[in-house]
Amino acid sequence: MSGQELAALLEGSPIIAAVKDDSGLERCLKSGCQAVFVLYGDLISAGGITARLKAAGKTVFLHLDRVEGLAAREAAADFAARYTEADGILSTKAALVHRAKALGLLAVQRFFLLDSIALESARRQLAAGTADLVEILPGVMPKIIRQLAGEGLPLITGGLISDKEDVVAALSAGACAVSTTNPALWEL
Numbered sequence: 001m002s003g004q005e006l007a008a009l010l011e012g013s014p015i016i017a018a019v020k021d022d023s024g025l026e027r028c029l030k031s032g033c034q035a036v037f038v039l040y041g042d043l044i045s046a047g048g049i050t051a052r053l054k055a056a057g058k059t060v061f062l063h064l065d066r067v068e069g070l071a072a073r074e075a076a077a078d079f080a081a082r083y084t085e086a087d088g089i090l091s092t093k094a095a096l097v098h099r100a101k102a103l104g105l106l107a108v109q110r111f112f113l114l115d116s117i118a119l120e121s122a123r124r125q126l127a128a129g130t131a132d133l134v135e136i137l138p139g140v141m142p143k144i145i146r147q148l149a150g151e152g153l154p155l156i157t158g159g160l161i162s163d164k165e166d167v168v169a170a171l172s173a174g175a176c177a178v179s180t181t182n183p184a185l186w187e188l
Helices: 002-012 022-030 044-056 074-084 094-102 116-128 142-149 163-174
Strands: 015-021 035-038 059-063 088-091 104-114 134-136 157-158 176-178
Touching: 002 044, 002 116, 002 134, 015 022, 015 157, 022 044, 022 059, 035 044, 044 059, 074 088, 074 094, 088 094, 088 134, 104 116, 116 134, 116 142, 134 142, 142 157, 142 163, 163 176
Parallel strands: 015 035, 015 176, 035 059, 059 088, 088 104, 104 134, 134 157, 157 176
Antiparallel strands: none
16 A cells, blocks of 8 residues: 555544554454554554454554563664554654654654644654654644645644544644544544
């Protein structure tokens, strides 16, 4: 899948299921969500989790920062490419995003926007254009979403998305998709 194909998929299905445990995985498998962020697992289970999601027709991103047993080194992206069926990765680490792209995986770079320094750092990374998509957290900042949405890469928002109003506000502000761990929102 290319970055353009992913953008088209998200345009038609802008809710990304963010799965943080086995219970969420089971609910996600039955949901209409087309894209999934896997936010849990370990070296032993990650391959099985991604295989189940792929068998259900989902586009799968493995959050490398959250897989137990992986270090924040480029080999983590190698692991995802070689031992899982993930279409791409999600990480806060620029080196992992860069390595994933070199391996032919899609890459989402995640930023926690805590203050103006973090916002400027995100802008610099956006300008570098390494990732296919960028996710910013928390996702309940329409003014900031609007600012960043016009700076190049497609923008995903996540974190603290609690209801339909939050989803609509983020999408209206320019986000191409919203990730959420709330299964009630996966069917919007």
